[in-house]
Amino acid sequence: xxxxxxxxxxxxxxxxxxxxxxxxxxxxxxxxxxxxxxxxxxxxxxxxxxxxxxxxxxxxxxxxxxxxxxxxxxxxxxxxxxxxxxxxxxxxxxxxxxxxxxxxxxxxxxxxxxxxxxxxxxxxxxxxxxxxx
Numbered sequence: 001x002x003x004x005x006x007x008x009x010x011x012x013x014x015x016x017x018x019x020x021x022x023x024x025x026x027x028x029x030x031x032x033x034x035x036x037x038x039x040x041x042x043x044x045x046x047x048x049x050x051x052x053x054x055x056x057x058x059x060x061x062x063x064x065x066x067x068x069x070x071x072x073x074x075x076x077x078x079x080x081x082x083x084x085x086x087x088x089x090x091x092x093x094x095x096x097x098x099x100x101x102x103x104x105x106x107x108x109x110x111x112x113x114x115x116x117x118x119x120x121x122x123x124x125x126x127x128x129x130x131x132x133x
Contacts, residue, residue: 098129
Protein backbone atom coordinates (compact mmCIF):
# COMPACT_ATOMS: atom_id res chain seq x y z
CA UNK A 1 0.00 0.00 0.00
CA UNK A 2 1.29 3.44 -0.95
CA UNK A 3 0.36 6.39 1.27
CA UNK A 4 0.96 10.12 0.90
CA UNK A 5 0.00 12.94 3.21
CA UNK A 6 -0.92 16.51 2.32
CA UNK A 7 -1.13 19.18 5.03
CA UNK A 8 -3.49 22.15 4.80
CA UNK A 9 -3.71 25.07 7.25
CA UNK A 10 -6.65 27.43 7.76
CA UNK A 11 -8.21 29.68 10.40
CA UNK A 12 -11.75 29.45 11.71
CA UNK A 13 -13.92 30.40 14.65
CA UNK A 14 -16.62 28.40 16.41
CA UNK A 15 -18.43 27.68 19.64
CA UNK A 16 -20.09 24.55 20.96
CA UNK A 17 -23.71 24.31 22.02
CA UNK A 18 -24.74 22.19 25.04
CA UNK A 19 -21.18 22.34 26.37
CA UNK A 20 -20.16 23.60 29.81
CA UNK A 21 -16.46 24.28 29.19
CA UNK A 22 -14.70 27.34 27.72
CA UNK A 23 -15.55 26.25 24.15
CA UNK A 24 -19.16 27.35 24.69
CA UNK A 25 -17.90 30.88 23.96
CA UNK A 26 -16.89 32.18 20.53
CA UNK A 27 -13.20 31.59 19.89
CA UNK A 28 -10.83 30.88 17.05
CA UNK A 29 -8.32 28.25 15.97
CA UNK A 30 -5.46 27.88 13.54
CA UNK A 31 -6.31 24.46 12.16
CA UNK A 32 -3.93 21.99 10.57
CA UNK A 33 -5.44 19.22 8.47
CA UNK A 34 -3.46 16.12 7.51
CA UNK A 35 -4.97 14.24 4.58
CA UNK A 36 -3.79 10.66 4.13
CA UNK A 37 -4.33 9.33 0.60
CA UNK A 38 -3.68 5.66 -0.23
CA UNK A 39 -3.56 3.32 -3.18
CA UNK A 40 -2.30 -0.19 -3.82
CA UNK A 41 -1.03 1.00 -7.23
CA UNK A 42 0.56 4.13 -8.60
CA UNK A 43 -0.72 6.10 -11.57
CA UNK A 44 1.21 6.42 -14.85
CA UNK A 45 3.29 9.21 -13.26
CA UNK A 46 4.30 6.97 -10.34
CA UNK A 47 2.03 8.80 -7.85
CA UNK A 48 -0.86 8.02 -5.53
CA UNK A 49 -2.07 11.54 -6.30
CA UNK A 50 -0.40 14.76 -7.36
CA UNK A 51 -0.03 17.05 -4.32
CA UNK A 52 -0.78 20.07 -6.50
CA UNK A 53 -4.15 18.52 -7.44
CA UNK A 54 -5.05 18.18 -3.75
CA UNK A 55 -4.07 21.80 -3.22
CA UNK A 56 -6.00 22.93 -6.29
CA UNK A 57 -9.21 21.12 -5.39
CA UNK A 58 -9.43 20.43 -1.67
CA UNK A 59 -7.42 23.32 -0.25
CA UNK A 60 -9.29 25.68 -2.56
CA UNK A 61 -12.58 24.27 -1.21
CA UNK A 62 -11.46 24.68 2.42
CA UNK A 63 -10.22 28.22 1.75
CA UNK A 64 -13.47 29.30 0.13
CA UNK A 65 -15.88 27.38 2.37
CA UNK A 66 -14.33 27.59 5.86
CA UNK A 67 -11.23 29.79 6.08
CA UNK A 68 -11.79 32.86 8.29
CA UNK A 69 -15.42 31.98 8.88
CA UNK A 70 -17.44 31.02 11.94
CA UNK A 71 -18.47 27.36 11.85
CA UNK A 72 -21.66 27.00 13.86
CA UNK A 73 -24.28 24.47 14.81
CA UNK A 74 -27.39 25.22 12.73
CA UNK A 75 -29.31 25.70 16.01
CA UNK A 76 -26.99 28.48 17.24
CA UNK A 77 -28.94 31.53 18.45
CA UNK A 78 -26.20 33.83 17.15
CA UNK A 79 -27.11 33.17 13.49
CA UNK A 80 -29.78 35.92 13.11
CA UNK A 81 -27.36 38.56 14.42
CA UNK A 82 -24.59 37.36 12.08
CA UNK A 83 -27.00 37.52 9.15
CA UNK A 84 -28.02 41.07 10.09
CA UNK A 85 -24.35 42.09 10.28
CA UNK A 86 -23.54 40.24 7.03
CA UNK A 87 -20.76 38.36 8.78
CA UNK A 88 -19.50 35.15 7.14
CA UNK A 89 -20.53 31.91 8.82
CA UNK A 90 -21.24 28.30 7.92
CA UNK A 91 -23.86 26.12 9.59
CA UNK A 92 -23.45 22.44 10.31
CA UNK A 93 -26.07 19.98 11.50
CA UNK A 94 -23.85 19.13 14.50
CA UNK A 95 -21.49 20.94 16.79
CA UNK A 96 -18.35 22.00 14.87
CA UNK A 97 -15.98 19.82 16.91
CA UNK A 98 -12.62 18.60 15.64
CA UNK A 99 -14.22 15.17 15.22
CA UNK A 100 -17.09 16.36 13.03
CA UNK A 101 -14.86 18.67 11.00
CA UNK A 102 -12.44 15.80 10.32
CA UNK A 103 -15.34 13.66 9.07
CA UNK A 104 -16.73 16.49 6.92
CA UNK A 105 -13.35 17.05 5.24
CA UNK A 106 -12.98 13.29 4.68
CA UNK A 107 -16.37 13.18 2.96
CA UNK A 108 -15.55 16.24 0.83
CA UNK A 109 -12.23 14.69 -0.26
CA UNK A 110 -14.09 11.54 -1.28
CA UNK A 111 -16.67 13.57 -3.24
CA UNK A 112 -13.79 15.23 -5.08
CA UNK A 113 -12.53 11.80 -6.11
CA UNK A 114 -9.45 11.51 -3.90
CA UNK A 115 -8.39 8.09 -2.50
CA UNK A 116 -8.72 9.39 1.06
CA UNK A 117 -8.10 6.96 3.91
CA UNK A 118 -7.70 9.25 6.91
CA UNK A 119 -8.08 12.86 8.01
CA UNK A 120 -6.30 14.15 11.09
CA UNK A 121 -7.70 17.51 12.21
CA UNK A 122 -5.44 19.48 14.54
CA UNK A 123 -7.52 21.99 16.49
CA UNK A 124 -4.51 23.13 18.52
CA UNK A 125 -0.81 22.20 18.39
CA UNK A 126 -1.46 19.55 21.06
CA UNK A 127 -4.97 18.26 20.24
CA UNK A 128 -6.31 16.49 17.18
CA UNK A 129 -9.13 14.24 16.06
CA UNK A 130 -8.85 11.51 13.43
CA UNK A 131 -11.52 10.23 11.06
CA UNK A 132 -11.16 7.16 8.85
CA UNK A 133 -13.40 4.39 7.60
